[in-house]
Amino acid sequence: MDIGASNWQEDDNSNSTPSPDGLPEGCAPSGVNNWARATMGAIKRWFNWSIPKTTAGTSTAYTLTYGVAPGALVDGMTHLVQFNATNGAAATLNVNSLGATPLYTYTPTVGWAAAPAGALPANAISRVAYHSSSCTYRVLDLRGANTWTPADGSGAGLTFTSVSAFYQVIGNMVFAYFTLTFPSTSNGANVIISGLPVTVPNQNYAVIDSPVGANTVSTGYTFRAVKNTATFQIINTSSGPSINSAWSTATIQGCIVYPIS
Structure with missing residues (x-):
């Protein structure tokens, strides 16, 4: 018997089925004991679902195990989850072997859809x-932080040094902040930096320019996320994409801001 089960009624007088599922008038003393123990167990189980519980499993197949399993998956049944790993694509959650259930997140433009890879950082609590009608777990809170690794995506094989990069997920927005130093290079390929923690949505509204900070002259440059990729470019606002050699030995820093979906 759990609080979410159909035998718990909001109307006090309707909770009159035989003990331990209810407490009818004139019930035997032994029934009172059974009902009280069942009620205490249900309340304790509900409490355990309401405090952070760390998942096991993998980034695409999370598991969650309680000492006593829920009787069934019930519409609205809520758990407070701490993710043991940053999620991959099409991640699921399986509570006490009741079934691998897709994890969905919400945005106004897309509605409820599978959580994008990286949207649920390791150690984030949601x-x-x-x-029940979609057979999914809906993630009600998106908030977490973790590291990410900027890398050269231009094909020039550059190795960045002094790299420090973190990201924060707040609601539907990703804030990926970083600092890195370019090697000495004369390469003429356009700057492409890969490794963003969540793929940029394939939407024009996701292409958001962010200011460039650098130890060289950076006026007139922006960081620009590339839609449908995990990359961003450095853009000269008067002439277009900037090339690697323009940033030879430069240290750059900034924050790339874009929506999850």
């Missing part, structure tokens, strides 16, 4: 609620 509430998830089971939605």
Whole structure:
């Protein structure tokens, strides 16, 4: 018997089925004991679902195990989850072997859809609620932080040094901040920096320019996310994409801001 089960009624007088599922008038003393123990167990189980519980499993197949399993997946059943790994694509959550259930996140433009890879950082704590008509767990809070690794995506084989990069997920937005130093290079390929923690949505509204900070002259340059990739470029606002040699030995820093979906 759990609080979310159909035998728990909001109307006090309707909780009159035989003990331990209810407490009818004139019930035997032994029934009172059974009902009280069942009620205490249900309340304790509900409490355990309401405090952070760390998942096991993999980034695409999370598991969550309680000492006593929920009786069934019930619409609206909510758990407070701490993710043991940053999620991959099409991640699922399986609570006490009741079934691998897709994890969905929400945005106004897309609605509820599979959580994009990287949207649920390792150690982030989120509430998830089971939605019976879609057979999914809906992630009700998106908030977490982790590291990411900027890398050369231009094909020039550059190795950045003094790299420090973190990101924060707040609601539907990713804030990927970093600092890195270019090697000495005369390469003429356009700057492309890869490794963003969440793929930039394939939407024009996701292409957001961010200011460039550098130890060289950077007026007139922006960082620009590339849609449908995990990359960004450095853009000269008067002439277009900037090339690697323009940033030879330069240290750059900034924050790339873009939506999850």
